[in-house]
Amino acid sequence: MSTASSPASPASAAHGEGASVPATALASGPLNGRVRVPGDKSVSHRALIFGLFAEGVTEITGLLEGEDVLNTAKACAALGAKVERLGEGHWRVTGVGSRGLSEPDAVLDFGNSGTGVRLMMGAVGGQPVTATFDGDASLRRRPMRRVLDPLREMGVAVVAEAEGGRLPLTLKGSVAPTALTYETPVPSAQVKSAVLLAGIGAPGNTVVIEREATRDHTERMLAHFGAHVSVEPHGPHGRRVTLEGGAKLKGAPVAVPADPSSAAFPLVAALLVPGSEVILTDVMMNAFRTGLIATLKEMGADIETLAERSEGGESVADLRVRHSRLKGVEVPAHRAPSMIDEYPVLAVAAAFAEGETIMRGLAELRVKESDRLAAVADGLAACGVSHRIEGDDLIVTGGGVRGGGPVKTHMDHRIAMAFLVMGLAAKEGVSVDDVSFIATSFPSFLPMMRGLGAEILA
């Protein structure tokens, strides 16, 4: 990979797994300012991977330069793309075309990133190459069978795998992948995307059926790069996606909007800290990503949508957020895919709300960078917040939050950021044991929060 400045090393190596960086967020005065959080992580991974597969040049602006995405960039380079960093967030990928992947000569290390590794397993699975995939201790614990099962049906050979279908594992891609109709057993955009990416090289139609619709960035990007893809509703909350095989992708420009999952942290902080008013610019408002905003508005949040517009094929808006008194609500299970990464920070908002907030259907939180259901519950307990888990539901009883900690973050960026946000509004502040993993998705989190007025000691 040729870069104007050198990218970070893989997350697993960078962290040395044990080099923890503790931090404390103190009860804060009002947060004020106008900020743009970094580019969307889902769109950034996909822009690079589609750039790899496309013929010609894909120019990307606003790319998230977090460790997760940098690891995907390295993998694209190892698979034959020319990947250049032209400036901050400005990258150029010269692709290899649909059948031109090179066999990598080293292990592809995806660090902490489920999206990077699962999407790339699909991409490689549809190509006649063999590659070994690995990641850090957190990623090695996460389930990969959800992707391996459909890929095997498409003709991909799993040459080696760790116990339980986990990383490290080696895949031998299929010379002629079988077109598959697959109903995903779990609501997962990563599984859907892996199957669709493998289906690019298949001769017939690849169909993915979801009972609960998940983020649609892969479908949108397939169309943007010239593939034929159609989407129909399926049942009350689902969708059926059909990709015509044999697509020849053509390089295309991608402008990455600000990540709503990162915006969630300053947004909730502004709601919780008295006197705050913050404007978040260019936030992606894709309907499959806005469950948190809908939920917070039901809780009474003052979130004003300014200047909603379409940019690079996505709806984006500036959001004006003011301190608000929140009340507890019930969040239905079918909303979970549209806010799956936002539950840790929603649980923090719920801790300050009047009454109970009931979050239903959170089984998928157990298989993220950490078991987020357990990590959130333990963090709430460490900060004196009353809560309970009933099956897959989390119920938080709000009130004055004592804070304290130290909260264990378990190699999970979202747990670290959520509890630092809690500390800004809690009586005693909140300490977390490790903020180093925040660099996977939101490397500018600490300076950006400090710029808004937050006091976070690290």
Ligand SMILES: O=C(O)C1=C[C@@H](OP(=O)(O)O)[C@@H](O)[C@H](O)C1
């Ligand atoms: O496709 C994606 O970009 C993502 C899908 C989600 O994971 P699942 O597919 O496992 O739900 C989400 O948690 C992750 O941060 C990004």
Ligand SMILES: C=C(OP(=O)(O)O)C(=O)O
């Ligand atoms: C779950 C997440 O990411 P990934 O699955 O890509 O590791 C996340 O960013 O919250």
